[in-house]
Amino acid sequence: MFGCQCPRKKGTMTMMRLRTASLRSLNLDMRCTIRLLDDTEISCNIQRQTKGQFLLDHICNHYNLLEKDYFGIRFVDPEKQRHWLDPSKPIAKQMKSHPPYTMCFRVKFYPHEPLKIKEELTRYLLYLQIKRDIFHGRLLCCFADAAFLGACIVQAEIGEYDPDEHPDNYICDFKIFPKQSQKLERKIVEIHKNELRGQSPAISEMNLLLKAHTLETYGVDPHPCKDSTGTITFLGYTAAGFVVFQGNKRIHLIKWPDICKLKFDGKTFHVVTMQKEKKNILTYHTSTPAACKHLWKCGVENQAFYKYAKSSQVKTVTSSNIFFKGSRFRYCGKVAKEVVEASSKIQRDPPEVHRSLIPHSRSSFSLNKQLIINMEPLQPLIPSPNEEEEEDTQIDEGILLSQQTEASSPPVLGNSPAKSLETTADLSHEEEESFKAGPLIISEQVYNPSASLLPTPVDEGIDMLFNSPLRAEREKDDTDSFEDLEADEHAFLIAEEEEMKEARKALSWSYNFVLGNMQLNAFLKSFSKLLLAALGLLMVVLPLLLILLESDIDISFLHEIRLTPEFEQFHNEYYCPLRKWVACKLSATLNLFGST
Secondary structure, three states: OHHHHHHHHHHHHHHHHHHHHHHHHHOOOEEEEEEOOOOOEEEEEEOOOOEHHHHHHHHHHHHOOOOOOOEEEEEEOOOOOEEEOOOOOEHHHHOOOOOOEEEEEEEOOOOOOHHHOOOHHHHHHHHHHHHHHHHHOOOOOOHHHHHHHHHHHHHHHHOOOOOOOOOOOHHHHOOOOOOOOHHHHHHHHHHHHHOOOOOOHHHHHHHHHHHHOOOOOOOOOOEEEEOOOOOEEEEEEOOOEEEEEEOOEEEEEEEHHHEEEEEEEOOEEEEEEEEOOEEEEEEEEOOOHHHHHHHHHHHHHHHHHHHOOOHHHOOOEEOOOOOOOOOEEOOOOOOHHHHHHHHHOOOOOOOOOOOOOOOOOOOHHHOOOOOOOOOOOOOOOOOOHHHHHHOOOOOOOOOOOOOOOHHHOOOOOOOOHHHHOOOOOOOOHHHHHHHHHOOOOOOOOOOOOOEOOOOOOOOHHHHHHHOOHHHHHHHOOOOOOEOOHHHHHHHHHHHHHHHHHHHHHHHHHHHHHHHHOHHHHHHHHHHHHHHHHHHHHHHHHHHHHHHHHHOOOOOHHHHHHHOOHHHHHHHHHHHHHHHHHHHHHHHHHHHHHHHO
């Protein structure tokens, strides 16, 4: 007896120890590092059940930021797929890697109208994001717009032009675009000297936002896909709606009210639209199912944020049809109109804006390795002689052609609006001829639309320039840089080729199995059809039989059936005894339960 009890006690104690360990593991602190928009970092400890909203609030408290609904936290999983951190879910369940975790604080929803941003701090953070977009090639524009944006950045960073402090080549120390020519730098210097004098950093930053928000790719985070014809296509979302790019041209803009549904199935993404009372379905194919789901979730969030007037109107969205189980997702934050209304009600003294110091020398990156935005472009270390010769003949060295015209340019704060629209008037005759000669595109060796284009783009250009393992480790978590379009297509094709090989292996492995079970499948198919037919017939016959046997409906058709001898025999000899037997059994069962 004692011998039987001892093992039980021992097993019970072991189980108690295991439970204690699991409960204790819930309280273990995990280190989390967040990289901010100026490439500085803050860290904090979280627990297993800590939700994403805690990290977002922690960063906003660090900045003293109230207009926080435009921002989000992004991370990259071990499969090199990017994700936005869901504020309503535990962080540990969203991260597929082991701690310590590294994430990035970024603008998630770009304000449709920067003038409605209430506080200077929010505008400064948006300015830092736009500056990153320009540097990494996501914001595409023409030569004149690029020069103006570059001049605004220089004015915000160093202030007034001073001939005693700024030599002739002082713009060379600012790496604003992935590849900027001497011609573009000369134009930036000209605008900085003549058109932006007297502007404070806040005014220059606001001018940059006013210009940037008029461009087609403002707020676009391109996703690489292939359309139904197999053409490489890049999808994105803006405040206006769903956009589709091929190369440097926007081929579709579908406004949010015209989009009925976004759904995905595996690697296939569908956009169901209703335009002019005509239903259309656009279909695209991504490289992986994870990339397709990320594309779908981004679309659901952007549609909810920009389309609806109240967050209470947002509904849970499913990724598939009602008969098949799919992903369910609901955007749980404020919508754009609510954010603007909340901003207008802010009543406090403006918080102090701590602007980061930008190094002005190419050799100064060793002094501050966290500030990399304006240090080196994404170009080869030693340019070829041909590239150096072509610098004076290429117009668009830092940007791709945008379809925006100069007539849509916004007024510049602190200067004459007419003056701000004359950025192309001072071009030399040679520049004007080359400007009119053809489309403004840059060298495809360096700059093409593919940042975030791969599901897992990596900033290899900066890693190669710095040649530092620490830099590579820091930058692999933040995939802000654009890769070449050719490299992106090559990677896309390689991924598809590998998937085709795996599919062929799976098909060859299952071929004999399918042949061996073909007869069984045919039998099951026929049996299922017979079963469905029987159930359908029973559902029709049974209600009719009950009406005949139990109801007193006097219809000529039913009355004639009841008078037939066969029906009377069935009713008296079979149905009535069966009904009495069932009634007795039910009464006996009810009496038994009543007595207990």
